[in-house]
Amino acid sequence: MRIPRLIVTSGEPAGIGPDLCLAIAGREWPCDVVVAADIELLKQRAQQLRLNIRLLPYVSSTICPAHQPGTLRVLHVPTAEPVEPGKLNVANAHYVLNLLDAAAQGCLTGEFDAMVTAPVQKSVINDAGVPFSGHTEYLAEHTGGSYPVMMLATETLRVALATTHLPLQDVSAAITDELLSRVIRIIDHDLRTRFDIPAPRILVCGLNPHAGESGHLGREEIEVIAPTLERLRQQGLQLIGPAPADTAFTPHMLQQADAVLAMFHDQGLPVIKFAGFGDCVNITLGLPIVRTSVDHGTALSLAGSGQADASSLATAMQMALRMTHAPTSQAIRPALPA
Numbered sequence: 001m002r003i004p005r006l007i008v009t010s011g012e013p014a015g016i017g018p019d020l021c022l023a024i025a026g027r028e029w030p031c032d033v034v035v036a037a038d039i040e041l042l043k044q045r046a047q048q049l050r051l052n053i054r055l056l057p058y059v060s061s062t063i064c065p066a067h068q069p070g071t072l073r074v075l076h077v078p079t080a081e082p083v084e085p086g087k088l089n090v091a092n093a094h095y096v097l098n099l100l101d102a103a104a105q106g107c108l109t110g111e112f113d114a115m116v117t118a119p120v121q122k123s124v125i126n127d128a129g130v131p132f133s134g135h136t137e138y139l140a141e142h143t144g145g146s147y148p149v150m151m152l153a154t155e156t157l158r159v160a161l162a163t164t165h166l167p168l169q170d171v172s173a174a175i176t177d178e179l180l181s182r183v184i185r186i187i188d189h190d191l192r193t194r195f196d197i198p199a200p201r202i203l204v205c206g207l208n209p210h211a212g213e214s215g216h217l218g219r220e221e222i223e224v225i226a227p228t229l230e231r232l233r234q235q236g237l238q239l240i241g242p243a244p245a246d247t248a249f250t251p252h253m254l255q256q257a258d259a260v261l262a263m264f265h266d267q268g269l270p271v272i273k274f275a276g277f278g279d280c281v282n283i284t285l286g287l288p289i290v291r292t293s294v295d296h297g298t299a300l301s302l303a304g305s306g307q308a309d310a311s312s313l314a315t316a317m318q319m320a321l322r323m324t325h326a327p328t329s330q331a332i333r334p335a336l337p338a
C-alpha cells in the first residue's frame with residue numbers, strides 16, 4: 001500500500017519555520033515528508049543550528065519512500081534575496097506565496113496527500129502589495145474551496161470561527177444568516193467526513209456579553225443567530241446555543257459538544273491556545289484538500305536560536321496524517337469526552 005506524502009511549507013524565511021522543518025527532519029515519520037523551501041536557506045539555518053541534516057532535492061515521483069530521520073527531501077523554491085534570521089524582507093514575500101502555491105497545486109493533483117504549513121508573516125506579504133489575511137482565506141481562494149472555516153483543535157477541544165481575520169468593528173455586520181449557515185454546514189460536513197463523527201454536535205456562541213441578555217446587550221442573537229440555528233435544527237443539525245461565550249468553554253458545556261463555534265477570532269482562539277498552546281493544530285475546513293498548521297506565529301526573535309519548539313508542527317503533521325489515512329478520512333476519534 002502506498003504511504004501518504006506530506007508537503008510541509010516552511011513559511012516566512014526570516015522566522016522559525018525553517019528551524020521547525022529541520023527539527024521535524026530528525027524524527028521518525030510513517031510517511032514521505034517533503035519540505036517546500038529554498039534549499040540554500042535550509043543549509044544555512046542547519047549550519048547555524050548545528051544540525052546535521054542531509055538535504056535531498058525532491059523530484060516529483062509516484063514512489064513515496066518513508067522518511068529517514070536525519071534527511072530531508074526538499075522541494076526547492078528559490079528566495080528572491082538572501083535571508084537573515086529575524087529580519088523581514090519584503091523582497092521575499094512572493095517566495096512565501098510560491099511555497100503555498102506549489103503545495104496547494106500538488107495536493108490538488110494528488111502528488112501530495114496533505115499540506116502542513118509553518119507560519120507566515122502576514123504583514124510583510126501585505127507590505128509587498130498583496131492583500132493577504134491568512135492561509136485560510138488564501139487557500140480557499142486558490143483551491144476552489146467553498147468557504148474557509150478555521151478550526152483549531154487539541155486532543156480535547158475543537159474551536160471553529162464564524163469570522164476569521166476580521167477587524168472587530170466589522171464582525172457584527174459579517175454575522176449574517178448566510179454566513180452562519182455556510183460555516184455551520186461546513187463544520188457539520190467536515191466533522192462527519194474528516195473526523196468520523198456521525199452526528200456532530202456544535203455549540204454556538206453568542207456574539208454579545210451574556211448572548212445579548214434578551215436584547216438588552218445587543219440584538220444579533222435574537223435577529224440573526226437564534227433564527228439561523230432554529231432553521232438549521234429543523235434540517236437535522238444538532239446545534240446548541242446561542243450560548244454566552246464566557247461559560248461556553250466550561251466542562252459541563254463542552255461535554256455536550258464535538259466542536260464550539262466562536263463568532264470571532266479572539267472569542268475562541270485565546271481559550272484553545274491557553275488550553276493547549278504548542279499542541280494545538282489549526283485546520284482549514286471546507287477545502288478540497290487537507291491542510292493543517294501550527295498554532296503559533298513566526299516568532300522572529302527565535303529564528304536561528306535553537307529555542308523554537310517544533311511540537312505544534314509535529315502535531316499538525318500527525319493530524320494531517322490522521323485526516324488522510326483512511327480513504328474517507330475516518331481516522332480521527334472524537335476529541336471531546338462523550
Ligand SMILES: NC(=O)c1ccc[n+]([C@@H]2O[C@H](COP(=O)([O-])OP(=O)(O)OC[C@H]3O[C@@H](n4cnc5c(N)ncnc54)[C@H](O)[C@@H]3O)[C@@H](O)[C@H]2O)c1
Nearest residue numbers: 118119120121122123293294295296297298299307308309
Ligand atoms: N499559522 C500562521 O501562519 C500564523 C499563526 C499565528 C500568527 N502568525 C503571524 O506571525 C506573526 C507574529 O505573530 P505573534 O507575534 O502574534 O505570535 P507568535 O506566535 O509569533 O509569538 C507569540 C509568542 O510565542 C512565542 N512562540 C511562538 N512560537 C513559538 C515556538 N514554536 N516555540 C517557542 N516560542 C514560540 C514567541 O517567541 C512569542 O513570545 C504575525 O505576522 C502573525 O500574523 C502566523
Ligand SMILES: N[C@H](C(=O)O)[C@H](O)COP(=O)(O)O
Nearest residue numbers: 134135136137282293295296
Ligand atoms: N489565526 C491563526 C492563529 O492565530 O493561530 C493564524 O493567524 C493563522 O491563520 P492562517 O492559518 O489562516 O494563516
